[in-house]
Amino acid sequence: MLFHRRQPRLKFQPPQKGEELIRFEHLQKSFGPKRVYDDLMLSVYAGETLTVIGGSGTGKSVLLKCLIGLLRPDAGRILFDGQELNDFREEDFIDVRRHVAMVFQGAALFDSLTVGENIAYPLREHFPHMPPDELRARVAEKLRLVNLPGIEDMKPADLSGGMKKRVGLARAIATDPEVILWDEPTTGLDPVTTETINQMIRSMQKQLGCTSIVVTHDMMSAFSVSDRIAMLANRRIVQVGTPEEMRVSTVPEVRAFLDARRGEFESQVGVGVAP
């Protein structure tokens, strides 16, 4: 457990709401001959919910993974709270992941552990000396926050898909992160559970003041939860704007993307119709 003894590399001072918290600057990333980003620029501000949309394979998930050090950019900079992450070593990213939690697509719970043990897992990792009572209290508090109080002793196999997602969220927020990354949070869920997850995203912002970056194909969800939406196409961010600005966008890539998905959400948001 070498990382418990080392000095934290990240000096994190939570910024005021609305201040820049994350900046992707001139990012380049390729996998072999496949260029994913050429010159990607994007800022994320403290307290906002920003959704990244874009076609399949445009690099939405790669962006989240670069932020928490699971992948490294080839060139350009990623700044978190003003600190450049490029020369962070593998173990330095543990500090970043304490402040930036990822809710994975498939919830990724450990099947052999109970729900309570799953949520306690990151707490044990980041706070190895936390007393058992406090650990239990924190687990119970997080389960209450995701509206699943008292299910500590259940096993993941006994949960529905939506419950698993919420337990995944409880685990992600166990360490009280300032930033939550949501990778396709509503994929494969029925409409009722989708709305529950959308409410969770909004409530994390309201109740905990979290900054969220959401990656989704689900335009209903994007329009419902976002303060701003960023569109990834042609290896860069082609537009960032409020849902209203995106809805009436004349940027060709955005227009084409939204028009192709018009049926999914037009009755709800009236896409393409000027306000």
Ligand SMILES: Nc1ncnc2c1ncn2[C@@H]1O[C@H](COP(=O)(O)OP(=O)(O)OP(=O)(O)O)[C@@H](O)[C@H]1O
């Ligand atoms: N570890 C990796 N090794 C090789 N190629 C990768 C790796 N991770 C991602 N890619 C490639 O990078 C591109 C972008 O992937 P990414 O998963 O970010 O797409 P996405 O926009 O999230 O797509 P989707 O909406 O289909 O999930 C894809 O072509 C993908 O195959």
